[in-house]
Amino acid sequence: MHPFLICATCSEPSAIMCAASPILSLQHVHYHWQGRASFALDIPEFAVDPSESVLLLGESGSGKSTLLSLICGTITARSGSVVVAGTDIVSLSAGKRDRFRAEQIGLIFQQFNLLPYASVLDNILLPLRFAPLRRARVPSPRDTARMLCLNLGLPEDAITAQAGTLSVGQQQRVAAARALIGAPPLIIADEPTSALDAATQTTFLDLLFAQTRACGSTLLMVSHDARLAEHFDRVVQLSDVTLPQQTAA
């Protein structure tokens, strides 16, 4: 088995309160961008169970990133409810939603995840700065960050390096470490591997899975690449959970 299958971020096996209720649940969500009639997102029902790993597949422009923004609360659904870890974020104030995101969600993007001028360590510790509860779960942030880097296969000296000097693959691993630190219940990744070559993709995903599982977090990843499906517990087509769009004439 993998040598580092213990949670690096916390001693407890998991930070999730109740295993029965879904970690993420969307109901009757409707969203459209201001002044863009051609695109609308309608999701009657979509749920992710705790500790599950879900791959959400969808074509480019189908609204995957928009959906993730809705879940993260940087945009709010026009109607419906978005419940993350038991809290309906649609009803939260903007400030509370920002705080909530910091506490509950670890994020990995496709590219340019890091502040290039800051050290790898500072990049990894950044979310803790905005999430006091998550920070409290990490007794020694520096050591934890170092451990995560090690577990994600980053070189020993990478932690002090400037983030901008790392290779793209290494940067993605740092982004993963940043998402994982403090073991947020939900890890969200927006095509984190599309900038990597096939071999690196697989290594990256293996490491990400191992660490997510070790932390007991749930992983929701979106992609347009169906080849990644084999790694996941469940694969969902975005078109299956959304209502067909009525395209304006």
Place this chain on the structure above:
Amino acid sequence: MMLRLCLGSLMARALTVAMTIVAIALSVALFLGVEKVRTGAKASFADTISGTDLIVGARSGSVQLLLYSVFRIGNATNNLTWASYQDIAARPEVDWIVPISLGDSHRQFRVMGTSTAFFERYKYRAGQSLAVEKGAIMDDLFDTVIGADVAATLSYAVGDPIVVAHGLASFVEHEDQPFRVSGILEKTGTPVDRTVIVSLEAIEAIHVDWQSGAKIPGQSTPADVIRQMELEPIAVTAALVGVKSRLQVFGLQRAINEYPQEPLLAILPGVALQELWQIVGIAETALIAVSAMVVVTALIGMMATIFSSLNERRREMAIFRAMGARPRVILSLLVLEAALMAALGAVIGLALLYAGLFVAQPLVDATFGLWLPIEPPSLREFWVLLGVVAAGAIVSLVPAFRAYRMSLADGMMVRI
């Protein structure tokens, strides 16, 4: 950590940031420099005369009287007759009186006729007395005592002969009566440094062969004949007066101003200085305003660079937002950044000021007779620096608010 990130972000844009800081530093140095010169000039003006209770001259403006009698700036329109002078000298309130007779020059320096009492009574910089550096106070009719700048500029030594010209910047010289340098005064930082001092009688002696400002043709009285003559002046330019009791100053001033035989004016040097400040106050304010505008311009330059950096930093802001930073954090990061730049600019500006002072102090002293003291920053300068930082922060609110709105709209998604 936020401070470290902010510094890192600034370092990443080192060149533009450095240029912005240099602009702020230069403007701050200019502003503080102008302040230094202004206060230095004021202090050196105020230090020029002390211990004198009243200055008496013919009736004119009090500022004018102060300027020509003490600072050798401008000319007297009228004189004070010797009879009036003696009348004043005889008054019971008067402790001492020193006559001043101006109107002649030596090269570019003014010649002042006075009594030897001048050397005891004239005080500068909080009661300091004049001191002879070389030689002695004049003894003979044709002896002169010269100021430090006169000696330095014309490289005179004790014993050198000099010739006095009638009037100012005149080519008609009183060749017949060559004077001799008997003493050189220590440097004072006052107009005395640029003055050739002779006795009151000597001024009369020069003018024995002159009438109404022109030389009587063919007449040339030998020096030894002049020595025999009764050299009593008809008039002097002004007089410095000390009273026995300070309570009598105003009484004496009124008495002189109401002197029936001749229109006279007595002024208190301190009051006249205040009037002078009021006159130069407008120019002063303009000077401050201009240098403050330079600081403002530098800060606006900083604002422009922050503005232009916003677009390329959308990614950075999106990352902060994704990590759970509120848009408010983005705003405060930008303000912090601006405050850091302004603070660094202010500190470097202060350093530049001191460097400049070290270099310029002897030069300014030699050229303008202005001593700019090198002291630790005053409370006022401290406030100025703080003001620059605060102004920088306030100015940066404009781009910071834009970033705030941008990051609200962008959320964590940015298309580049």
